[in-house]
Amino acid sequence: xxxxxxxxxLYFWLVAALLPVVLRNIYLLHLLVVALIYxxxxxxxxxxxxxxxxxSLGHAGLFGLGAYVSALLSLHEVPVPVxxxxxxxxxxxxxxxxxxxxxxxxxxxxxxVTLGFSEILILIIINWKSLTNGPGGLRGIPxxxxxxxxxxxxxxxxxxxLGLVALLVWVKARIVHSHVGLALRAIMDSETAAxxxxxxxxxxxxxxxxxxxxxxxxxxxxxxxxxxxxxPYSFQSAESFGLLGMVVVGGIGTxxxxxxxxxxxxxxxxxxxxxxxxxxxxxxxxxxxxxxxxPGGIVGTxxxxxxxxxxxxxxxxxxxx
Amino acid sequence: MGRSxxxxxxxxxxLAMGAxxxxxxxxxxxxxxxxxxxNFAQGDFMMAGCFLGLWLVSTGTIPLFAALVLxxxxxxxxxxxxxxxxFHPLLExxxxxxxxxxxxxxxxxxxxxxxxxxxxxxxxxxxxGHGVIKVGGAGLSVQYIWITTVAAVVVVLLxxxxxxxxxxxxxxxxxxxxxxxxxxxxxxxxxxxxxxxxSSALGAMAGVLIxxxxxxxxxxxxxxxxxxxxxxxxxxxxxxxxxxxGGLLIGLMENLAGVYISTQYKDVVSFVVLIAVLVWRPTGxxxxxxxxxxx
Amino acid sequence: xxxxxxEVIGVTKAFGxxxxxxxxxxxxxxxTVHSIVGPNGSGKTTLFNVITxxxxxxxxxxxxxxxxxxxxxxxxxxxxxxxxxxxNVLLFxxxxxLENVMVARHTKLRAKPYNAVIRPKWVMEEExxxxxxxxxxxxxxxxxxxxxxxxxxxxYGEQKRLxxxxxxxxEPELLLLDEPAAGTPAGxxxxxxxxxxxxxxxGITVLLxxxxxxxxxxxxxxxxxxxxxxKIAEGTPAEVSSNPEVIEAYLGRKWLDAET
Numbered sequence: 001x002x003x004x005x006x007x008x009x010l011y012f013w014l015v016a017a018l019l020p021v022v023l024r025n026i027y028l029l030h031l032l033v034v035a036l037i038y039x040x041x042x043x044x045x046x047x048x049x050x051x052x053x054x055x056s057l058g059h060a061g062l063f064g065l066g067a068y069v070s071a072l073l074s075l076h077e078v079p080v081p082v083x084x085x086x087x088x089x090x091x092x093x094x095x096x097x098x099x100x101x102x103x104x105x106x107x108x109x110x111x112x113v114t115l116g117f118s119e120i121l122i123l124i125i126i127n128w129k130s131l132t133n134g135p136g137g138l139r140g141i142p143x144x145x146x147x148x149x150x151x152x153x154x155x156x157x158x159x160x161x162l163g164l165v166a167l168l169v170w171v172k173a174r175i176v177h178s179h180v181g182l183a184l185r186a187i188m189d190s191e192t193a194a195x196x197x198x199x200x201x202x203x204x205x206x207x208x209x210x211x212x213x214x215x216x217x218x219x220x221x222x223x224x225x226x227x228x229x230x231x232p233y234s235f236q237s238a239e240s241f242g243l244l245g246m247v248v249v250g251g252i253g254t255x256x257x258x259x260x261x262x263x264x265x266x267x268x269x270x271x272x273x274x275x276x277x278x279x280x281x282x283x284x285x286x287x288x289x290x291x292x293x294x295p296g297g298i299v300g301t302x303x304x305x306x307x308x309x310x311x312x313x314x315x316x317x318x319x320x321x
Numbered sequence: 322m323g324r325s326x327x328x329x330x331x332x333x334x335x336l337a338m339g340a341x342x343x344x345x346x347x348x349x350x351x352x353x354x355x356x357x358x359x360n361f362a363q364g365d366f367m368m369a370g371c372f373l374g375l376w377l378v379s380t381g382t383i384p385l386f387a388a389l390v391l392x393x394x395x396x397x398x399x400x401x402x403x404x405x406x407x408f409h410p411l412l413e414x415x416x417x418x419x420x421x422x423x424x425x426x427x428x429x430x431x432x433x434x435x436x437x438x439x440x441x442x443x444x445x446x447x448x449x450g451h452g453v454i455k456v457g458g459a460g461l462s463v464q465y466i467w468i469t470t471v472a473a474v475v476v477v478l479l480x481x482x483x484x485x486x487x488x489x490x491x492x493x494x495x496x497x498x499x500x501x502x503x504x505x506x507x508x509x510x511x512x513x514x515x516x517x518x519x520s521s522a523l524g525a526m527a528g529v530l531i532x533x534x535x536x537x538x539x540x541x542x543x544x545x546x547x548x549x550x551x552x553x554x555x556x557x558x559x560x561x562x563x564x565x566x567g568g569l570l571i572g573l574m575e576n577l578a579g580v581y582i583s584t585q586y587k588d589v590v591s592f593v594v595l596i597a598v599l600v601w602r603p604t605g606x607x608x609x610x611x612x613x614x615x616x
Numbered sequence: 617x618x619x620x621x622x623e624v625i626g627v628t629k630a631f632g633x634x635x636x637x638x639x640x641x642x643x644x645x646x647x648t649v650h651s652i653v654g655p656n657g658s659g660k661t662t663l664f665n666v667i668t669x670x671x672x673x674x675x676x677x678x679x680x681x682x683x684x685x686x687x688x689x690x691x692x693x694x695x696x697x698x699x700x701x702x703x704n705v706l707l708f709x710x711x712x713x714l715e716n717v718m719v720a721r722h723t724k725l726r727a728k729p730y731n732a733v734i735r736p737k738w739v740m741e742e743e744x745x746x747x748x749x750x751x752x753x754x755x756x757x758x759x760x761x762x763x764x765x766x767x768x769x770x771x772y773g774e775q776k777r778l779x780x781x782x783x784x785x786x787e788p789e790l791l792l793l794d795e796p797a798a799g800t801p802a803g804x805x806x807x808x809x810x811x812x813x814x815x816x817x818x819g820i821t822v823l824l825x826x827x828x829x830x831x832x833x834x835x836x837x838x839x840x841x842x843x844x845x846x847k848i849a850e851g852t853p854a855e856v857s858s859n860p861e862v863i864e865a866y867l868g869r870k871w872l873d874a875e876t
Binding site for chain 1: 668670689690691692694695699700702706707708709710711715718719720721722723725727729731732733735743782785786
């Protein structure tokens with residue numbers, strides 16, 4: 001099964017790398033860039049929700065915080081790469097600060113706190129006008145530059161995001177398949193048993209919040225510098241649900257699920273453009289259908305099918321996509 | 322107008338708003354007791370009731386009060402339909418899926434309302450009257466008095482329904498233990514639908530009560546729903562009386578903060594209360610959920 | 617090193633007004649199998665929870681390897697060399713049998729969290745050794761063929777044994793087994809008995825809660841009897857079973873036979 005994973009990964013990245021060559025449609029490429037930006041945050045959400053079992057309804061807030069921190073730093077003359085990294089670290093710290101006081105909370109109660117926390121973040125961004133320009137948002141955010149070359153065209157933007165996503169998928173795969181990933185999954189399954197086996201639930205829960213928030217913050221930073229503007233309304237709680245939808249549709253607790261989900265949920269509404277503002281409804285409807293009909297999402301369902309086909313083989317479990 | 326008069330006015334307004342939050346919060350309580358899940362679509366049922374009322378009134382063929390009653394009934398039916406189509410299939414799934422489904426339903430409601438009625442607030446016919454009653458130096462708006470009174474009557478009726486009627490008792494049995502109730506011969510599916518019917522009707526009532534004061538807008542379910550949610554958590558998530566007191570407290574705190582601290586951060590009050598309660602006293606002020614299970 | 621690996625001194629645990637444990641004293645000698653018996657509700661599992669740090673005693677203290685466990689988290693106590701199983705089986709149901717055991721190696725790994733991403737050669741080697749060690753433990757508990765099975769798909773008796781394998785993976789000096797024979801098919805009881813003896817032979821002290829009296833009698837060096845939160849007797853299996861107070865506590869029930 002490991003071999004299947006490798007084959008899948010190979011085809012996935014090969015197709016992804018060839019897309020700009022085949023695809024002459026710049027607008028579609030732009031959408032893919034947006035999808036890849038979202039997939040970074042969705043991957044972070046997946047670490048917390050899919051691998052540690054803590055349903056977050058507040059990742060849009062962390063995403064937004066990352067976008068604003070990076071945008072503001074770079075608007076104050078901090079080099080863009082430094083600003084982006086700082087945004088990731090800042091949001092990770094905020095995630096840790098959110099993780100510590102909520103250690104005693106389980107299930108939906110925790111989810112609610114993440115939701116409220118994210119709402120407060122956005123309200124502060126809206127109301128702190130002297131710093132954030134309030135509801136108007138920030139414009140003219142400098143693009144990512146490498147030497148004298150700036151990432152403003154779709155093709156280089158696409159390759160940059162593809163590289164970043166590849167790196168982050170790789171890091172996530174390493175985490176998930178290591179002793180740390182095992183500890184997180186143990187916590188998802190039973191916190192009591194994990195604690196009894198010598199795993200400090202507090203430590204790893206907070207760590208999961210930190211890693212997850214780092215991804216979210218980095219995703220936000222990409223949003224700022226690749227799209228060039230930010231508005232607080234891009235990060236409201238409906239967007240948190242949008243991110244969850246990406247994870248669920250792609251496959252919760254799977255490596256490539258959030259990426260596939262982000263791409264699908266970004267591209268799909270474009271085919272229904274006859275309706276204005278149809279994106280959120282479509283997202284919600286697709287998510288409900290998946291929740292009912294295929295709770296494993298695309299990747300989870302494909303894995304289940306593959307497993308059924310190879311039922312005779314004893315190693316047919318968990319191909320770890 | 323003196324300081325104490327201002328205070329009385331703010332309190333009256335806070336209580337009225339709180340009564341509205343309480344009505345919505347009762348819906349949260351009912352669904353939580355029945356399914357063990359927070360119904361995030363509850364606030365949007367309120368919005369739906371509001372717009373249904375507006376739509377029925379605008380047809381001009383139905384008398385105003387009939388339209389309001391019809392709006393509440395239609396919302397109840399809507400609750401039942403949603404339960405059958407979206408929620409029922411997830412009853413045995415992980416509760417996380419059910420929770421996400423309620424959020425998705427809320428989003429669909431909101432976006433459909435936005436498509437049909439636009440994003441701007443719409444005026445709702447003011448059937449509550451404009452009068453002001455003088456109490457000492459303070460002027461109390463008739464609107465607020467009506468809202469508080471109607472909500473109080475509804476809460477009393479609901480308590481009576483659960484305590485005294487056969488159907489109400491059956492619903493309580495189902496919320497205690499669905500399997501046992503089923504074995505006792507109670508139609509649990511019917512009960513679940515009735516639960517959704519009543520909780521969406523409660524939301525819709527809150528909607529048509531507050532709309533003359535605040536207009537109707539597609540995002541109202543979100544803002545009212547979250548305040549009601551804080552009330553529900555403050556009240557301990559499983560008690561009707563708790564939710565009512567929680568609602569009144571949130572209404573009071575928010576309006577007092579709006580006047581005496583800053584209107585800008587009025588919206589933050591309910592969130593701060595919510596998070597504070599969850600972090601420091603997860604069972605709410607009156608809850609008896611006992612220690613949370615570890616793992 | 618003291619002779620007693622565990623000392624429970626004057627432990628009381630009250631839930632509201634109800635005392636689940638009332639001034640319990642217990643000394644567990646290193647290298648022995650020490651059983652705790654008593655009717656349901658006599659406070660055995662509560663005592664386990666207090667010893668392993670899952671619940672804090674209202675009064676009294678627990679000394680493990682001469683260290684007071686007051687305020688220590690269960691995970692730190694496990695890291696000190698104490699492991700437990702649960703009465704109602706608390707496995708990681710979504711993981712394979714092997715993964716269940718590997719989770720329990722956590723405190724024994726040299727790898728730090730960052731080694732998840734930065735993996736020098738020694739981390740890979742450690743992981744391989746670890747996997748081999750866990751496979752051995754599965755085999756010791758008769759689960760060698762089940763390594764890749766999901767825990768939730770195993771029959772109940774095997775789940776019980778997987779819990780023991782998992783607890784052993786933490787390399788405990790003291791192992792607390794909470795009713796390992798409950799729900800185990802009659803045919804597997806002998807195997808379980810043998811397993812406990814093997815564990816003892818490895819030098820691990822065993823604290824055992826069990827209802828199956830013939831098993832307790834066969835395997836224990838010392839037996840303590842709890843009734844309504846009090847310790848009413850202690851001694852060798854023979855001493856305890858002839859103790860009139862113990863027989864009285866069981867209300868004349870022929871408990872030696874009844875439970876077998």
